[in-house]
Amino acid sequence: MSDDDKKLSELDQFETRLNAARGNSKAPRGLKAATNEPPKGLGLALRCGADLVSGLAVGVGIGYALDTYVFDTKPWLMVLFFFLGAAAGIMNVFRTVQSLDIAVGYKEDFEKREKDDNLRD
Known part of the structure; x- marks a missing residue:
């Protein structure tokens, strides 16, 4: 067996x-793993x-x-x-509700990136 074949088989085993x-990893206490989804419900309100x-x-x-x-x-x-300070707080709430703070720039960029990620899977 050549060195190249050996390296490929080791990489396949590692993968x-x-x-x-x-697949076996879980968040502590059975919670869901962190995602880049916008917050919903009580988390958003808080x-x-x-x-x-x-x-x-x-x-x-x-x-x-x-x-x-x-x-x-x-x-x-x-x-x-x-x-x-009130204006800054209201701007932060607006950005949070519009999901503008998740991606750099605008919400459309986040949605486009999310669609691209779904196409890759």
Whole structure:
């Protein structure tokens, strides 16, 4: 048997073992493995709520810090950054709901890539 044939048979054996291992692998506690699908249901609602609250908290925190420690312009910068944080939170919710944060660019690119992946299988 030549070296090339031996390498091919070893690669075939490795591929067989790898496919068997992938088929047997499970997520802990029987959960589904992570996918690139958009979130649904309660997960989507919790993420939207967290995006809104975190945007507001960061905006108010930055505004309060600038008002108190830098410019002493209470409460104007806090009000300004409250609205900026709210806008950032709403933009994040919009991106999440439209599934724009899954792919680089637009949702159509993600759908096209998903169709291409299905064609390869």
